[in-house]
Amino acid sequence: MSRATTQVPSAPLPTVFVIDDDEDMRSALGNLFRSVGHEVKLFGSAAEFLQDTSSDAPGCLVLDVRLPGMSGLDFQNKLASTNAHIPIVFMTGHGDIPMSVRAMKAGAVDFLTKPFRDQDMLDAVTRAIEADRSRRSSQQASSGVRDSYGRLSPREREVMTLVTRGLMNKQVAHELGLSEITVKLYRGQAMRKMGAGSLADLVRMAELLGLHKSQ
Amino acid sequence: MSRATTQVPSAPLPTVFVIDDDEDMRSALGNLFRSVGHEVKLFGSAAEFLQDTSSDAPGCLVLDVRLPGMSGLDFQNKLASTNAHIPIVFMTGHGDIPMSVRAMKAGAVDFLTKPFRDQDMLDAVTRAIEADRSRRSSQQASSGVRDSYGRLSPREREVMTLVTRGLMNKQVAHELGLSEITVKLYRGQAMRKMGAGSLADLVRMAELLGLHKSQ
């Protein structure tokens, strides 16, 4: 495998973040994940994880539902509400069905009962990392579009919205109280600023931005 | 024109389909759901449900994981593989965590342990019916587009694909080995057959159809 092919300083290797208050469990999981080539970081509590600067790196979270301080489920909700959408694999030694259902409904990737087979954990982590990779790539794709849209002037945005809704220039002009030639101007500027090579591109960007969802 | 979509005689009231081999449980659930105004149909086994002609009506499924004949989880998989995507609420008296996790990963709406509170079941069914309603409406929206697309000739589909990718008529012509005027012809026919009022509409339809997913 190629180590560092580009100039990126911090390698974006997916990391498995393990949170467990049991020292033995932590190191065992660390060895397991490292044995298949994953990057691993170990934490004894949720607070330690939150203080880690790299906790927003790509990867997934493996944690016990019973943590010191905060419960794993509460921690899951906390992460979800702070837009940190890292996939979570739960473990438990003394769980019950409502607990597992609540975790799964809240988006957990898996919920394993101790003792679990190594392979089950590895499979869950593989799916979790893949989910994170997929989410990040789609979010990154839309963030570029969102940035470009942020650089449009108000008029350019209005024109883009109406044009991608399917209106002709003259209809847009009437809608906004402008002349057709002015609409053409803003339309061209919007295309350039958005980096759209065609109207089809602009329509797809508008969809991504949800310009036609509301109302 | 719009005959096919409006000939449904039976009222499309959402129905709660209950499958449980326990007679008492069935009737208790029937009373519960009827008490809040739901349509209900009761079955003693998965086979009975499958034989029912109305089993593809809008609504949701409430079933025990332990059924006579086939397990509830296997039944879930069977339904999923036969494109019958009715939302499922599981119940169990003797379940375990792996069972509940498997059901939730397979898309179950909820997984309740007996005895459960009536309100928990009602909440789950409410969410399940809402999920079904949402799924059906979005699917119906795309089915019309899919029908129209099915009536396009091969050439019209190719032109539609390339045009909605953002290519100019002359580029499409070169791509397909046609003259530009012919592309214009098929493009116009595709627009008419698809019922698209603008290129923006056509692009959105192409997105809905996934015409640009498999690059």
Added chain:
DNA sequence: CATGGCTCCATACCTAAGTATGAGAGACGG
């Protein structure tokens, strides 16, 4: 064999879109 559908192209014509250039009105900071 005839009819109809699909494919393909041409000519002609019109509308829509896009670009370039210039310029006026209003705002804002230096």
Added chain:
DNA sequence: CCGTCTCTCATACTTAGGTATGGAGCCATG
């Protein structure tokens, strides 16, 4: 007060898109 920026529009021109009409060959269905 001046330069500059945004928003606005005009004129002029080019390119792209869209339609109508007509005609050709091919093929399958009845």
